[in-house]
Structure formats: C-alpha cells, structure tokens
Amino acid sequence: MNEKIFVVAGNVDQFKAYSNKRAKELWEQGETSISLSNFVYVNGPEVFRGFNQVHGVFTGTYRDRPDIRDIVREIRRINGIHPSQMIIPDMYIGTGVSVI
Numbered sequence: 001m002n003e004k005i006f007v008v009a010g011n012v013d014q015f016k017a018y019s020n021k022r023a024k025e026l027w028e029q030g031e032t033s034i035s036l037s038n039f040v041y042v043n044g045p046e047v048f049r050g051f052n053q054v055h056g057v058f059t060g061t062y063r064d065r066p067d068i069r070d071i072v073r074e075i076r077r078i079n080g081i082h083p084s085q086m087i088i089p090d091m092y093i094g095t096g097v098s099v100i
Contacts, residue, residue: 002033006054008042008071010061015041018059045074054078058088 005022009015019039026034040047040056044067048054054075062068072088081087 003038003055004040004051005038006040006042006047006056008056008058008062008065008068010064012041014060015039018057042071045070048074048078051078063088 007015007018009018019036023034023036023039042048042056065071075081075087076083
C-alpha cells in the first residue's frame with residue numbers, strides 16, 4: 001500500500017492515536033505493506049497541494065478546528081465533489097470517524 005491516507009484530526013495526538021490503531025488493524029488483516037508513513041496529518045489545507053485525488057478520514061475533534069471549512073473546500077476542489085454532496089456527516093448525527 002503506497003497510498004496516502006489523509007487524517008483530519010483535532011490535534012496531533014488524535015492523529016497519532018488513529019494512525020497507530022488503523023495501521024495495526026490493517027496489518028492484522030494481512031495488509032503487510034502498510035506503515036505509519038502512509039498516514040498524513042492534515043495540519044492545514046495546504047497539505048493537499050500537488051495531489052490530484054485525496055482520501056482519508058475525519059476523526060476526533062476535527063469539527064473544532066478553525067480551518068475545517070478551508071480543508072473541506074480544498075478536498076472538494078481536488079476530488080471534484082459538488083458542494084451539495086456531504087463529505088462530513090451532520091454534526092448532530094453520530095460520532096467517531098468519517099471517511100473521505
């Protein structure tokens with residue numbers, strides 16, 4: 001697996017917790033080419049520069065980030081997602097991890 005998994009988390013500790021847990025799960029499922037280098041912490045919308053498709057997850061307290069709208073806008077632009085299509089679940093429905 002050489003694919004980058006972009007992790008939009010509330011902070012670096014949440015990113016590390018998610019990345020470690022998910023890498024372990026994938027390893028146990030037989031995905032032996034996974035490593036922590038596949039996971040990219042989204043510290044701002046500029047981290048997506050140079051990519052023509054991005055995939056990943058929203059986890060933790062990402063909704064509290066002051067730049068969350070800019071991050072979502074950049075994901076929409078890069079992946080060609082129409083503004084009417086929801087990529088983050090309604091903040092009042094469910095909790096946990098959302099997949100891009």
